[in-house]
Amino acid sequence: MLSQQKADGDxxxxxxxxxxxxxxxxxxxxxxxxYVNTTSNIGGRGLEFxxxxxxxxxAMVRSQWLASGRPHKMQLSWHHMASNVTSSKIxxxxxxxxxxxxxxxxxxxxxxxxxxxxxxxxxxxxWPTIDTNDIQGCEQLWGHLLATNVQELNITVDYxxxxxxxxxxxxxxxxxxxxxxTGRVIFLMSDG
Numbered sequence: 421m422l423s424q425q426k427a428d429g430d431x432x433x434x435x436x437x438x439x440x441x442x443x444x445x446x447x448x449x450x451x452x453x454x455y456v457n458t459t460s461n462i463g464g465r466g467l468e469f470x471x472x473x474x475x476x477x478x479a480m481v482r483s484q485w486l487a488s489g490r491p492h493k494m495q496l497s498w499h500h501m502a503s504n505v506t507s508s509k510i511x512x513x514x515x516x517x518x519x520x521x522x523x524x525x526x527x528x529x530x531x532x533x534x535x536x537x538x539x540x541x542x543x544x545x546x547w548p549t550i551d552t553n554d555i556q557g558c559e560q561l562w563g564h565l566l567a568t569n570v571q572e573l574n575i576t577v578d579y580x581x582x583x584x585x586x587x588x589x590x591x592x593x594x595x596x597x598x599x600x601x602t603g604r605v606i607f608l609m610s611d612g
Contacts, residue, residue: 467590547603558586
């Protein structure tokens with residue numbers, strides 16, 4: 421009788437362990453599924469952040485355009501000023517030397533990508549437009565305005581010539597549309 425009780429006890433321990441493992445695996449599956457859903461939305465959240473930056477930069481560019489007398493092309497001055505800051509070095513006697521090499525040279529390469537001659541075409545209504553009516557023009561516009569590369573942000577670019585719209589997509593979760601003639605920006609984010 422004792423061996424039967426011992427066998428039943430061992431069997432209950434095995435069942436207990438199996439149930440514990442099943443519960444742990446179920447919890448891992450639930451949290452893993454939520455993690456996958458969360459990571460798919462990270463790109464959309466990044467584009468949501470870029471959307472806010474895009475709106476702020478458009479407002480600054482339009483203000484600069486109005487203050488400059490409404491030119492057809494204008495230089496975006498913040499890149500020019502940022503480039504000068506990164507290429508300057510303060511020497512021991514507190515004077516600024518533009519030609520001296522600095523520790524900021526690695527950062528300066530980012531400013532060189534944008535360049536100090538960051539000229540952008542403007543519409544008659546004062547909105548930044550693209551130089552070429554294609555995807556490359558939309559990518560270049562993004563780079564001029566936000567000083568970032570769409571490939572680094574995993575953003576897909578599309579140009580719709582019928583509506584004259586640049587569309588920026590972040591996976592399947594979010595999209596940002598910029599209407600070149602009106603300056604209208606539309607941000608859409610899916611719940612999925």
